[in-house]
Amino acid sequence: MYELIQVSNCTYYIQSPAKIGLVKLNNKDVCLIDSGNDKDAGRKVRQLLDTNGWRLTAIYNTHSNADHIGGNKYLQGQTGCKIYAPGIDCAFTRHPILEPSFLYGGYPCKELRHKFLMAQESDAHELTQGSLPEGFEIIPLPGHFFDMVGFRTPDDVVYLADCLSSRETLDKYQVGFIYDVAAYLKTLEMVKTLRAKMFIPAHAAVSEDIADLAQYNINKVLEIADKITDICQEPLCFEAILQKLFTDYGLTMNFEQYVLVGSTVRSYLAWLKDMGRLQSKFEHNILLWEQI
Numbered sequence: 001m002y003e004l005i006q007v008s009n010c011t012y013y014i015q016s017p018a019k020i021g022l023v024k025l026n027n028k029d030v031c032l033i034d035s036g037n038d039k040d041a042g043r044k045v046r047q048l049l050d051t052n053g054w055r056l057t058a059i060y061n062t063h064s065n066a067d068h069i070g071g072n073k074y075l076q077g078q079t080g081c082k083i084y085a086p087g088i089d090c091a092f093t094r095h096p097i098l099e100p101s102f103l104y105g106g107y108p109c110k111e112l113r114h115k116f117l118m119a120q121e122s123d124a125h126e127l128t129q130g131s132l133p134e135g136f137e138i139i140p141l142p143g144h145f146f147d148m149v150g151f152r153t154p155d156d157v158v159y160l161a162d163c164l165s166s167r168e169t170l171d172k173y174q175v176g177f178i179y180d181v182a183a184y185l186k187t188l189e190m191v192k193t194l195r196a197k198m199f200i201p202a203h204a205a206v207s208e209d210i211a212d213l214a215q216y217n218i219n220k221v222l223e224i225a226d227k228i229t230d231i232c233q234e235p236l237c238f239e240a241i242l243q244k245l246f247t248d249y250g251l252t253m254n255f256e257q258y259v260l261v262g263s264t265v266r267s268y269l270a271w272l273k274d275m276g277r278l279q280s281k282f283e284h285n286i287l288l289w290e291q292i
Contacts, residue, residue, distance in 0.1 A: 002044040004052075007198045007206060011157040014048065016041060018067045018202045021151070021159045024054070025133050031058045033151055033159045034202070035071030038115045042071030046078055060127065061085040062141075062161035063148035064092035066099060068202070070115060072122035084127040086138075087147030093124040103259040111255040141191075143184025144177065156197040163187050164213055166204035170220050174249040175261050178221070181271035185221060188214045228268050229277050235288035241265060 003015045004022070014020040020041075021033025030049070035042060049056055056079040061069050064085055072083055072093065085093040092098045100108035100117045112118075125131065127149065129138055135154030141163045142148060151159045163184075165176045178184050192214045199210040207213070224245075231244045242265055246253055251261065269289055272278040279292050 002041075002048070004048050005206075007200065008153070008155040008157050011153045011155055011198075013159075013200050013206070014045060016044075018162075019200055020045060020071075021200060022048075023133075023136075023153050025057065028053070028055050029057045030054045031060060031133060032056065032075075033060055034062055034068040034161075035059050035075055037067040037070040039071065039074045039120070042074030042078075045071055045075060049079075055079070056081045058082040058084065058131075058133075060132070060151065061089065061093060061124065062150060062159065062202070063145040064089035064096075064099065064119075065145060065162065066096065066115060066117055066119040068161070069093050069096075069122065070119045072124070073120040076122055082131075083122050083124040084131050085124045086127040086149045089145065089147050090124050090126045092146075093119075093122060096121055100259070103263050105263075108259075109255070112259060117256065117259075139194075141187050143180050143182075143187045145179050152196065158194060158196040158199050160191065160199055160201040160210070162202050163191060164201040164204050164210065164217055166201075167213070167216055169203060170217065174220075174251065175224060175245070175264055176217075176220070177260050178264050178267055181221065181225070181267050182274075185218060188218045188221075225268060225272060225277075228265065229272060229291055232278055232289050232291045235281070235283070235290040237286050237288055238262075238266065238269070241269070241289060 004012055005015060006012050010024040012022040016036050020036050022030055024030050058081050059072060076083055096119045100112040104112055137152040139150040139152060141150050141161055144162045148161050150161050192211045198208055200206050231241055242262055273280060278289050280289050
């Protein structure tokens with residue numbers, strides 16, 4: 001873990017729970033794509049930088065999930081590097097309490113205020129094309145999170161952030177986190193058409209061809225949508241739908257899974273309603289969802 005792997009002339013990644021990208025800008029300066037999940041990840045990255053005699057100039061966050069920005073504060077404090085994050089995710093990076101609050105739908109209890117859902121705050125600026133090194137390209141990847149992006153480096157390597165999960169992860173956990181189902185499907189269809197020397201997803205194997213994995217992720221989304229629609233053959237409230245989905249997939253409920261899968265199921269329900277596949281109604285002051 002935390003092995004530095006070179007994939008092209010100037011482009012690397014650090015093997016970690018969420019892959020960290022590293023790009024050499026010249027013989028001395030480097031930038032990172034994300035920073036790992038916590039202070040310890042930041043320390044390990046700093047050791048790699050020191051071992052190679054590199055100076056960190058900037059961290060470009062793909063989005064604001066805690067496992068991608070967790071090393072920001074430590075690395076910024078140690079190196080004085082700039083930090084950039086896209087759109088709404090910049091606010092989440094500056095104010096990390098927003099992530100568990102968003103997931104829970106209110107002030108999060110203590111069981112949700114931990115490093116896996118709430119990173120330490122860092123002084124981030126909004127990502128723009130002008131803030132990138134020469135030759136870099138921003139690739140919008142909305143759907144998984146608000147304004148998530150990927151990056152294409154000057155030597156044609158593409159970092160894909162969290163828009164793809166590995167087959168093994170999907171088969172084991174079934175329901176991956178999605179904020180906007182329609183945008184996510186559109187992103188995956190776009191990703192299927194991308195061409196690059198190498199693709200680096202944060203949670204799947206590095207590959208020269210990503211189209212098959214993108215389709216596998218699409219198929220899983222559509223499978224879950226069908227399952228939720230089938231569950232709603234009779235009017236059910238959100239909690240009952242979530243319980244049935246956990247039971248059908250053999251998932252284990254805890255606070256973290258409740259908010260991650262629960263938020264995702266709410267997104268599916270909204271999408272299915274907008275698509276005309278589900279309808280909602282209030283009975284006895286309870287919101288019920290039903291197949292049309």
